[in-house]
Amino acid sequence: MKSKESQTVIDPTTEEKIRIAARKVFTQKGYGAARTRDIAQEAGINIALLNYYFRSKEKLFEIIMLESMQGFIHSISGVLNDEQTSLQEKIQILVSNYIDMLTIQPNLPLFVLSELRSNPQELILKLNFKEKLIHSHFFVQLQQAIQEGKIPPIHPLHFIMNIMGMIIFPFIGSPILKNIGDLEEKTFNELMQQRKILIPKWIEAMMNVK
Amino acid sequence: MKSKESQTVIDPTTEEKIRIAARKVFTQKGYGAARTRDIAQEAGINIALLNYYFRSKEKLFEIIMLESMQGFIHSISGVLNDEQTSLQEKIQILVSNYIDMLTIQPNLPLFVLSELRSNPQELILKLNFKEKLIHSHFFVQLQQAIQEGKIPPIHPLHFIMNIMGMIIFPFIGSPILKNIGDLEEKTFNELMQQRKILIPKWIEAMMNVK
DNA sequence: GTCTATATACGGATAGAC
DNA sequence: GTCTATCCGTATATAGAC
Structure with missing residues (x-):
């Protein structure tokens, strides 16, 4: 049995x-x-x-949404809090993991972000996104780099926006981008693989802009 | 009367x-x-x-969607096709105009991108997005810069993705970002204003990465 | 646990008076 | 042109048999 x-x-x-x-x-x-x-x-x-x-449909939805976001948070919080890696290394790993995840689940970001707009506070607060990021080793390193003058003294959120934007946007905008670039699914994914290497370089270059 | x-x-x-x-x-x-x-x-x-x-609801929707996208396309095609401006200048103006537009209509991108996923081909083809971009002066300048070795020889779409990602993503992700950064609407908009100046600099820095 | 049948509610659309 | 009243299809949820 x-x-x-x-x-x-x-x-x-x-x-x-x-x-x-x-x-x-x-x-x-x-x-x-x-x-x-x-x-x-x-x-x-x-x-x-x-x-x-x-x-009910609503209960089912709440469970799925919570699972999706927790899965996501869990997958990155390990990287963000690894005290052995440098800021640059964390970014490399983060970009790579994230792109792999989105290649498998390309619809996830648009789904999550759409629903967050309707439900604003509830879910975000429940997941305690803010505390998890702000108290992460990654964030400490980021602020430290700013204080030491290694990175320009702008709001740290700008870097978060740029990293997330460069990773996530291509997946959100893929219908338009595939059309513009005449890309098949396969070619699109190849470009995403290239970005694993390119994005960390771009971010490094940005961080040296004064 | x-x-x-x-x-x-x-x-x-x-x-x-x-x-x-x-x-x-x-x-x-x-x-x-x-x-x-x-x-x-x-x-x-x-x-x-x-x-x-x-x-019907559907007819009303089609009209609204078409208006929204045409308004958007019209607002940028002038900039993209201005033969008097350099690539850098175009990017500056584009970023600035785009951020101003999104500050007024912050929900537009998520709406358009969500609907494009359900409706894939129809709308994109109708608007002829691809031809308009590819035949723009902006795109010619971009490819020229690559051929002249002023910009690394990667797929031009990477730059499009980066520019769009850095501009649009903050608005799409604003519920999370506002929560993370403890931002009021006003402070958020101030950050967006800063990005009008910062993004062009970042893009320039990226373009020099080999 | 899993199904069929059904109650109930909701949303889009129309008829017809004004 | 604009309204009220209503129809009808569809979607969620439940009752009850197996």
Whole structure:
């Protein structure tokens, strides 16, 4: 007789099948446009069962959203808090990991950012994004570099905006960018791979601008 | 007796009131989550009248979307095709104009980019984005600079991505960024004003990276 | 746990009076 | 042109059988 543990490896639980389907549909369409019918169909079950497990579309959504963001935060907080690496090394690793993640889940940023606008405070506060970043080793190093005059004395948020913008924007804007550059999915991904090396160099160059 | 022309100045036509309301609601919520009831209420009229003028939610949406994107394209194509300005000058003006526009309409990019994902081909092709950019004086200058070795020989799209990312991302990510940086609307906008000067410098620095 | 059938609510659109 | 009242399809959620 199978234990619940082994089932999760061999064959997804019904609950997991729903989770997976929900993540897919929600990230593609957003909360408002997603239909529980689509999720149920994608999971190979029916709406009644979906509600049996998750009570409502809204509850299901909250769980998926929280999971997505926690997964993201978890994946970067290790890098941000590694006391053995320099600022430059952290940026390199961050850029590389992030681009790999987005190559697999290119719709995630637009989904998260869209929903954050509707829900503003709640989720952001719950995840305590701010404290996690500000108290990270990365942020300390960044401020230190500014104080030591190694980096121009501008608001540290400018650097965060630039790094995130250069990494995330291509994925958010991919429909336009692919059109402009006549790119297939494959070529687009090759450009993203190039950016793993290029972005850290660009950021370094920026940091020397006075 | 007022002519229709003078009415549009003194007091918006009903049709215009609906347009304005629709733009507001659509950009805030996206097509799927926007309710015609909300639009009607925002415009101070009722659904019947909305359908009287625009036949359906979908038709109204198409008009708003087209207007938004045409307005945007029109506002930058002048800059991109000014044969009197250098590449650097174009970037300066572009960044400045763009940031001013987004300060007024901060929700526009997320709206457009979200909808483009659902509708992929249709709108992008209709607007002929690609041809307009590729045949612009800006793009010619960019490629020329690469050929002359003034800029590293990477895909020109990388620069487009960087410029757009640095300008647009802060607005798209503003809920998170404001939270991280403990920023009020006013302080956020001050940072955006700073970026009008900073971004062109950063781009110049990047372009010298080999 | 999982299904079918159904209640209930909501949203877009129209009919028809003024 | 503008309104009120209403229709009808669709979406979420639940009841109840298996």
